[in-house]
Amino acid sequence: MDNRYFHPESLMMSHGYKPALSEGAIKCPIFQTSTFVFNSAEEGKAFFEVAYGQREKGPNEELGLIYSRLNNPDLQILEERLCLWDGADECAVFESGMSAISTVMLEFLRPGDILLYSKPVYGGTDHFINKVLPQYGIKGIGFTNTQSSEEIIMEMKTKGLGQKLKMVYVETPANPTNALFDLDECRKIADAFSNEENDIVVCVDNTYMGPLWQHPLKLGADLVVYSATKYIGGHSDLIAGAVLGRSKHMKRVRTLRTFLGNMAGPWTGWLLMRSLETLKVRMTQQAENAEQVANFLLNHPKVEKVYYLGHLEAGTKQHAIFKKQLFSAGAMLSFDIKGGKKEAFTFLNHLKLIKLAVSLGSTESLAEHPATMTHSDVSAEDKETMGISERLIRLSIGVEHYSDIIWDISQALENC
Structure with missing residues (x-):
């Protein structure tokens, strides 16, 4: 048991934490303190020497708490x-x-x-x-x-x-x-x-x-x-x-x-x-949901192009990089809606379940308009070169049931 290699998702519950140092609490408490007490002046000196790079930490020395x-x-x-x-x-x-x-x-x-x-x-x-x-x-x-x-x-x-x-x-x-x-x-x-x-x-x-x-x-x-x-x-x-x-x-x-x-x-x-503690569970579900959403968008008559890593064409350079570097297609995707900013805004304004907000990677699904929001300060030349057009919509897929996410996207597209 002591020699077993545990996966990171298993170690997220306990690694680095010693309950005995915190009254046996199973979870690490919040150490809401600005400073820490030294047991001696010599100990304080030793802690600062390591913290300020004046010497290297000893083989069995633990970095002491200072501030x-x-x-x-x-x-x-x-x-x-x-x-x-x-x-x-x-x-x-x-x-x-x-x-x-x-x-x-x-x-x-x-x-x-x-x-x-x-x-x-x-x-x-x-x-x-x-x-x-x-x-x-x-x-x-x-x-x-x-x-x-x-x-x-x-x-x-x-x-x-x-x-x-x-x-x-x-x-x-x-x-x-x-x-x-x-x-x-x-x-x-x-x-x-x-x-x-x-x-x-x-x-x-x-x-x-x-x-x-x-x-x-x-x-x-x-x-x-x-x-x-x-x-x-x-x-x-x-x-x-x-x-x-x-x-x-x-x-x-x-x-x-x-x-x-x-x-x-x-x-x-x-x-x-x-x-x-829930990172792998959340991200796994988000990736599964994103695949369902991307497949739905792929053949939708009001969608011009889908930017999703799971749709990369085999034999291309991008697909080769994907196979070499990534373990998943992820939960982020973008798509070009047919039309322009008017249609993109109409879509975003008609979403009911998906939230119109920037950021990504959260439990709830989010949608935004990069050209006028997260990437609004990027030069017009770079936007054009990199395909950040006014018809581009970015989706961050959450952990909701995929059929509900797809329903929301579908009804919003119907209004465009």
């Missing part, structure tokens, strides 16, 4: 559990997905550096890359999944930009089109310009797949980021983010988080631990 900006039992246990899904050395939880993303970029990028990023990305990420980072002298260069690694490498060399490259940032599947990017190819790009003095980081936003359906760290990525608000939280009742990776990169992420002070609080950590 909730540095560590808190709810966050530590949560972070240990999240590592189990992705196979990460360490995890750091943040107060939002954008907080996690911006912290990673600010830590690994400096004025004069170049960030190579996949297109499309979430609208908030696009804004940070193209509107905020340039104010710090950092330039973002976008690439699409139609470009090969060889083409991108050649373009960077021709323009003399290779030595300025510091990060390859990839969102796959991409929001909102489900475009897939080959992480092997992204690793090749980073390695082509990496050397002892220039360690180019590959960072993957895995929000669309959650910890269950894709494991970027096992596919060549150095860091993976999540909006933990989505599947990890999964109940539309919290905001959080997470970064996972190897210790050498996570040490830097954790240090900046400490001094930016943008870690999540204990209440959020407790809620996320609760959500992890």
Whole structure:
């Protein structure tokens, strides 16, 4: 029994938590405290030495609790559990997905550096890359999944930009089109310009797949980021983010988080631990529902095109990436309604069960209009190039009975 390998979904109930330290409580309590008492001055000194990177933690030494900006039992246990899904050395939880993303970029990028990023990305990420980072002298260069690694490498060399490259940032599947990017190819790009003095980081936003359906760290990525608000939280009742990776990169992420002070609080950590217990059950049901919805939309006379990973044509490059990188087609899909913004808005305004709201990955099904909502700040040129048109509608499929979701979509389409 002691030697058995338990699956992550089994360990979500208990990993990292010792009931004996909390009066025998079967669930981890909420440690709603700002600071922690040291047993001695020597102990406090030792804890700070490790926390501030003045020395490495000893082989059998446990990181002591100091102050909730540095560590808190709810966050530590949560972070240990999240590592189990992705196979990460360490995890750091943040107060939002954008907080996690911006912290990673600010830590690994400096004025004069170049960030190579996949297109499309979430609208908030696009804004940070193209509107905020340039104010710090950092330039973002976008690439699409139609470009090969060889083409991108050649373009960077021709323009003399290779030595300025510091990060390859990839969102796959991409929001909102489900475009897939080959992480092997992204690793090749980073390695082509990496050397002892220039360690180019590959960072993957895995929000669309959650910890269950894709494991970027096992596919060549150095860091993976999540909006933990989505599947990890999964109940539309919290905001959080997470970064996972190897210790050498996570040490830097954790240090900046400490001094930016943008870690999540204990209440959020407790809620996320609760959500992890049902993560696989929820995501499995959502994926099954999404397949039924996508099949319904595929032949509907008022639907022009469906963007769903389960419908990728065998033999294509996108299908090959899907088979190599993903364990599921997921629960996110988009479709082009016949017509334009008028028809899209009419559809959205007639939904009865599905909620018209942004965000994704929650228990309830959600619908939104990317061109005027989540991706409204993306340039008109990029929208056109990436297919984020006014007829595009994004659906996040929840855990309701699939026949009810389909009924709602059907009756809304009838009004268009």
